[in-house]
Amino acid sequence: MKAKTFFNLFMIAFFIAVIIGSYQYNTKARLMPLVIAFPCLVMSIVQLATDLRGKKKKKVLSLEDEMFLKTMEKVHQEVVEEKKVEKTSREEALGLLKATGWVLLYCLMVYLVGFLITIPVYTVLFMRLNDDSWLLSLSTAFGLWLTIYVTFVVLAKMSLYDALIFRLLEG
Amino acid sequence: MFEAMYNGLLMTMSWQVVGVLLITIPIGLILGILPGVGGKVGLAILIPFCFGMSPEVAMAFLLGMHAVVHTGSPVPAILFNTPDGPAAATCIDGYPMAQKGEAGRALGAALASSGFGGVVGAVLMALTIPVVRPLVLAFGPPEFFMMTLVGITFISLMSGGSLMKGLIGGGIGMTIAFVGMDPQTGVVRFAFNQLYLFDGINIVNVSIGIFAIPEVISMIKEGGSIAHTQADEVKGAGVWQGIKDTFIHWNLTLRCSVIGSIIGMIPGLGGEAASFICYGHAVQTSKTPERFGKGAVEGVLAPESANNSKEGGGLIPTVAFGVPSSGAMAILLGAFMIVGLVPGQEMLTKHLDIVFSMVWVLAFANIIGVLLCLVFVTPLAKITFIKVSVIVPFILVFAFLGSFLATNNFGDIIVTCLLGAVGYGMKEFHFPRAPFVLGAVLGDLTENYLHLSMNLFGLKFLLRPLTLMLLTLIVLTIFFQLRRMRRLEKQAEGGMV
Secondary structure, three states: HHHHHHHHHHHHHHHHHHHHHOOOOOHHHHHHHHHHHHHHHHHHHHHHHHHHEEEEEEEEOOHHHHHHHHHHHOOOOOHHHOOOOOOOHHHHHHHHHHHHHHHHHHHHHHHHHOHHHHHHHHHHHHHHHHOOOOOHHHHHHHHHHHHHHHHHHOOOOOOOOOOOOHHHHHH | OOHHHHHHHHHHHHHHHHHHHHHHHHHHHHHHOOOOOHHHHHHHHHHHHHHOHHHHHHHHHHHHHHHHHHHHHHHHHHOOOOOOHHHHHHHHHHHHHOOOOOOOHHHHHHHHHHHHHHHHHHHHHHHHHHHHHHHHOOHHHHHHHOOOOOOOHHHHHHOOOOOOHHHHHHHHHHHHHHOEEOOOOOOEEOOOOOHHHHHHOOHHHHHHHHHHHHHHHHHHHHHOOOOOOOOOOOOHHHHHHHHHHHHHHHHHHHHHHHHHHHHOOOOOOHHHHHHHHHHHHHHHHHHHHHOOOOOOOOOHHHHHHHHHHHHHHHHHHEEEEOOOOOOHHHHHHHHHOOOOOOHHHHHHHHHHEEEEHHHHHHHHHHHHHHHHHHHOOHHHHHHHHHHHHHHHHHHHHHHHHHHHHHHOOHHHHHHHHHHHEEEEEEEEHOOOOHHHHHHHHHHHHHHHHHHHHHHHHHEEEEHHHHHHHHHHHHHHHHHHHHHHHHHHHHHHHHOOO
């Protein structure tokens, strides 16, 4: 199954869930969710059918997209050529997996050790693994940490997230 | 009215507002220079900083940044041929000018016309307020209910080929707004027995999840740096010539600023359309159209003046009717609501001084932005060479910290991640994301207006003249968009044969 079809199915499932969920509430509370979810469900189904049916059709672009693309084609031939380096679907999937992994790692680190430790450690880790020098990585990490610490902890007197590790240590 | 205008000026001149403007204007310029980051991501990650600010300071904080995003964008467009959205039109003549050794002149012209356009947009906004005010005051809950639907429909047009995708996006956004306690009935909806969800999903998490996280994922995937070529040093004399060009061609600059401002008022049309339409206008009205595309300075002046003037026009439907004209305006609307600035009658009566303060902020931000850009153009251009690996940790910190600060709960970060996944899917499969955010912003208001209308008039609220007019507008918009799509499809099929 193609990712696009999967995403369309996700939309359909979402609106079905909203409709089913809405019937648990009284008439007044469910009115608006149903007013929105029913037509959106129909549109999602039509969208899925259109995508499945219309694969052979040439893509229809908006006026702005057409103008933008025409200009891009005309003026930025070199840039377009450079960006046209085809990636295989496997490479695409790996790239997406890697990018998602980095975002999730950030969340996990914040959950475990909090913002003030995550910020420098993650920055150094991310930059070093992307071939930046130690000096640049460490200075960026320190600068970023200092900005956040001074702005939020010292000046705004905010308490950042109480991480799991500190809660465990406190018992 | 004049009193409100004066109060707005006093408000803008307060040290808090001037202070935040001096902080956010450089941020806006940097975001504009970094293609791929842009104003929407910037707005999304800056919203959390507004917590605790008074409405007028928070407004200046966000609007000051947003007003100058397009002032910075011609820098990479002219020097490196690396445009971001509307600046693509500037490339057509800006880059050839740079190749001819006239980079300074092109930049001077772009920046001066940007500033000029921004100020004209602000003036037009001020002139429109007295016209729009009586109309807004004539509206009741049924008309505002219809206006929220008009907003969703119009912004869905930004989906380009598929109106349906835009409407689906808006529908999901609205459903997100229904999560939590329903103020009308006290029923907790779609909370899955999670205490965190009882208060609903904060618009900050929606904006960051839908706009910032997908951009971060794309950046990590693509890697590298934004610009690949080294530009020549920008020379002062050329910059001054460019500034003079703006005033030599004052007629064109003024016309394009007015056109840009009007386009900005039309929901769903903004963005690239304003700059390309004005570029086309410059070509059509020129006595020597053959010079365009080869480095004509008018080709830089026209799109750049339109780019900045459209923001003034775009604020009118946003603050008066709650109908934002672009994705950035949708986020801005959400931010205004967070700090207690609800669009509509209240905005044009109780907060009229803040509305005029917006006019002043727009004007001052554009002037300060242009001056800063002119002074620091060479170091600012170097920002384009910053590697993605340096930018990503910054965006992630502000995105997740901002999400967390929405309600000081780790649930905010989880929700932002989930919405980030949805946002990435929408980006990949060409579902416009602005209607999603607008739906989330307007969902509560729409429901409130619907219940008020039903309580006051029953179903007869649909038969009120203004309501009927707005309903007709929605139906006609959908009808003409579908007809246009069908025509384009037929043309495409014809082209394939």
